[in-house]
Amino acid sequence: MSDSLQELRELVLRFRDERDWAQFHQPKDLVAGLQIESAELAELFLWKTPTEVDTEMQDSEFRERLADDLADVQTFLLYLAHAADIDLAQALRAKLVKNAEKYPVEKARGSSRKYDRLDGPC
């Protein structure tokens, strides 16, 4: 089956329209929804050590909850991009070009510093 963002967007919009939910989809609420779903993702990992995370990652029940929460974030992202009439794939490609300038390979290699600290002594 297709994994095109355009087709996934049509799926979630159809789901929304069958329920007449467009009326609720103000951008600010969609952003709030995105944050709420991101926090549900985070809750799956709360208090867990790296070893416990590794174990959970092999657990089918955990994996299903994780997949569900990832899907919820993707859904809100598609709704929001639609509300703003922004092409997510194009936005991602454009942002990668900018990030490549902010994080040039020679400076950023192996460093987790934020771009405005790449040269710093820190």
Place this chain on the structure above:
Amino acid sequence: MSDSLQELRELVLRFRDERDWAQFHQPKDLVAGLQIESAELAELFLWKTPTEVDTEMQDSEFRERLADDLADVQTFLLYLAHAADIDLAQALRAKLVKNAEKYPVEKARGSSRKYDRLDGPC
């Protein structure tokens, strides 16, 4: 250009690997990153009335920042799905099936209630 999640994932992984950043990509940090980027999205809308949001949505500088932040969320989502070896498109389709059961059209139509309150008097 392609908007396949698989291809977009390859783009961001290549970006990551050129910088040797896989070492930092623990799931918990990727989730934290996703939340941080979601909050940057939210900051674009903070304090703004619906009318002001409408105006911003026509403003090219605002739209560029919005597109950038949406792209950042999508990027972290792709990293996280990759780290968990989860197919985002498949997860989204599976979640839609579950949501259709939680929110049957006849009950959910025109209502913003959460599924566990669909029958309630509110």
Place this chain on the structure above:
Amino acid sequence: MSDSLQELRELVLRFRDERDWAQFHQPKDLVAGLQIESAELAELFLWKTPTEVDTEMQDSEFRERLADDLADVQTFLLYLAHAADIDLAQALRAKLVKNAEKYPVEKARGSSRKYDRLDGPC
């Protein structure tokens, strides 16, 4: 009863220690917990119009959930300040001084602009 942050901190620390939970209270997890509780707060308001929010604010069940979620955020904030050995009240006073410089009354009055845009034409 006292509303001193110091005394509230002692209450939550006692609660924690009775359960031997200090071992889980790494700063990164406390921050994640803070974000999760903040998102639960946000969920109370999701999809609601200003009028609906006003109505909810009079509803005793809603108010109880709101009070509970505010308390959870305060609790995590106290845990985190404790873990970092930071005095919240002192930090707040110091930050107000900085904010007064970033947002001088004559420039910030009646404006919701971020400090780095106070002079800008928007």
Place this chain on the structure above:
Amino acid sequence: MSDSLQELRELVLRFRDERDWAQFHQPKDLVAGLQIESAELAELFLWKTPTEVDTEMQDSEFRERLADDLADVQTFLLYLAHAADIDLAQALRAKLVKNAEKYPVEKARGSSRKYDRLDGPC
């Protein structure tokens, strides 16, 4: 100096009123602000290992940023509690009583499980 929540609330309200900002303080925006400040806290820890966090915790520049961000979260929490006419200290005490029922010492001791899983095999 006092660390009473009531007095700290008066400080931030005075700061707000001198700038005529009450008009922007809708509950939903205050919640969004709280989430944004929580994410700024999280950004201080992003990508950092436990060892790196320990080192940062000794660093005065890091500590100042941390104190500032904790203060921002506390400020939004005070604004929000004020907007909802909720007494934070009382809410925290009431929530502790509920939590003591959800997490009885004998069951919760040394466990990071969520209350609805305290008996589970997991």
